[in-house]
Amino acid sequence: MIVERRRSGWSAPLVLRTTLAWALVAALLLITHWAGIAARRFPDPDDALRLVELRDLIGGQGWFDLTQHRLDAPHGGVPMHWSRLVDIPLLLVVGTLTPLVGAASAEFAALVAVPLLTLYCAMLLAARLVWRMVDLEAATLAALVMALSAPLLFQFAPLRIDHHGWQVVCALAAANALATRSAARGGVMLGLALAVWLTISLEGLPLALAFCGIAALRWLRDPKEGPLLVRTLQVLAFASLALFAATRGIGDLAPHCDTLSPPLLTVLCWSALGVTLLAAQRLPLSWLLGGFAMTAAGGAGILLIGAPQCTAGSFAAADPLVRQLWLSGLLEGMPVWRQQPAFVLQLLVLPLFGLGAAWRLQLRSHDWLRRFWFDYLLLLLAALAITCLVARAGAIAAALAAVPLGWQLREWLAALRGPSSVPRRSLAVTAILLAFVPTLPLLAWGDARHPEAPLSPVGQVQTRASACQVSTAAPAIASLPRGEIAAPLDIAPALLVDTPHSLVASGHHRGSTGMRFMLDLFAADPERAHAMLIARGTRYLALCPGLAEIRLAAKRMPGGLAARLQRGERFDWLEPVDTGGPLLFWRIRPD
Structure with a gap:
């Protein structure tokens, strides 16, 4: 006892x-995590937006003012x-x-x-x-x-x-x-x-x-x-x-x-x-x-x-x-x-x-x-x-x-160290592996089915991180005259961190007005999308072709702006800006 x-x-x-x-x-x-640390690759968009909030506070924004003023600025920002x-x-x-x-x-x-x-x-x-x-x-x-x-x-x-x-x-x-x-x-x-x-x-x-x-x-x-x-x-x-x-x-x-x-x-x-x-x-x-x-x-x-x-x-x-x-x-x-x-x-x-x-x-x-x-x-x-x-x-x-x-692991290790029977030791080893390497059975099963494929971890923690490195494109974007960027919701916080521009929306639910605009924009036909951006006064458009958000938008509306840009179509009202990386970026021409 x-x-x-x-x-x-x-x-x-x-x-x-x-x-x-x-x-x-x-x-x-x-x-x-050193490679991600050196590139300042945030695990989640929320972490990037938290840094923006910290910078705003240090920069003089009021303690009780929790609004992100560079998100959906025409509507007064997004209260967090x-x-x-x-x-x-x-x-x-x-x-x-x-x-x-x-x-x-x-x-x-x-x-x-x-x-x-x-x-x-x-x-x-x-x-x-x-x-x-x-x-x-x-x-x-x-x-x-x-x-x-x-x-x-x-x-x-x-x-x-x-x-x-x-x-x-x-x-x-x-x-x-x-x-x-x-x-x-x-x-x-x-x-x-x-x-x-x-x-x-x-x-x-x-x-x-x-x-x-x-x-x-x-x-x-x-x-x-x-x-x-x-x-x-x-x-x-x-x-x-x-x-x-x-x-x-x-x-x-x-x-x-x-x-x-x-x-x-x-x-x-x-x-x-x-x-x-x-x-x-x-x-x-x-x-x-x-x-x-x-x-x-x-x-x-x-x-x-x-x-x-x-x-x-x-x-x-x-x-x-x-x-x-x-x-x-x-x-x-x-x-x-x-x-x-x-x-x-x-x-x-x-x-x-x-x-x-x-x-x-x-x-x-x-x-x-x-x-x-x-x-x-x-x-x-x-x-x-x-x-x-x-x-x-x-x-x-x-x-x-x-x-x-902690207690259970001590008991299992005691069974391995002490004069235990072979079945008890085998049971302890099996329990330790199953408890602390839970995906091992799936790895073994996958290796048995596809022995030619190298072992790789499965079930990585799922994040909404983008394949486009905004930090690589940031110097070129930051050098442009300030204006509002219409960008996928998941890379918006990274753009806020690395550039002085404002964004239409990020993936945060209190900013649902801007989020609705972005969903409608990527689903709209190009001419309609152009009219929406001009009416709003948005100056730039960004797109990451490999982002899951864009793939889903393209699947939802195959004839929409996101789908056609991802297929490589280009339009006269979009003037390309070289960002030095996979992130696609354009100036929006008024006519």
């Missing part, structure tokens, strides 16, 4: 071992739903290093260092939880396990400066709160972690509900555990209000569906009030369940009255055609049954092994520790279910799975 050994605070050996593990992983990331919290670490690094090495080098350092430091925070939190629940060896292995999930490690790669890595950190901080000896202190930690998470991204809401559900379950099992849920919701409500005021101000109080806004903040306050009243007196189980139900129903009612449009999802305000042709087609937001088999294995295998490890841990434990691992099993189930519905949640599921897998 495994005995409870919840240690408090931090251990010097724990920090040292985790730091060494992180240094190894960070070095491997730097080596494997992102949080300033993610800008703070980048701003600190750039601000600290600029006086020492200059602005360009400081920015480059932030692009590389901040994702790696985020990874360090995540590895420390995972290792700390395992150290408290199991032992130091398992904690070290848990930190290393985090480097064996492709979807997870992708979120911490150099130049990956968007908010997904910080969401993983918040999830692990919340998981640590569940292991606190004091229910009240754990509630404070959990409430803070969830408040930061929801402020960064509302994508964390489903798992935040799962954490609150586990806290409610503990209350139902033992009234002494009630302060966990009460403090969680109290701190969540108060901290969310404070973070909203600190990062967004009171200039925009509209009921947005893609970020914390007044209706959802009201729901949090209502929930905190409800559980506070329930905790004021000792209630029988049936009354407590009824109180939970009434609190939940009241919150749902507030949301339906304050923001009824949000029942249609985060993209409720977007143009219907944009939702149909663009937003609903993003692979990272699709369920697993819409993904490639190799990518599905990378998403699901590690969390499934984590579920098995958590199950074994709760069977081998007793008393409070058994209940903890049962709760953790429920948390992993929730994370896995969310991943099945939204693929990009797989990184959080893998991070949470690393906690029980």
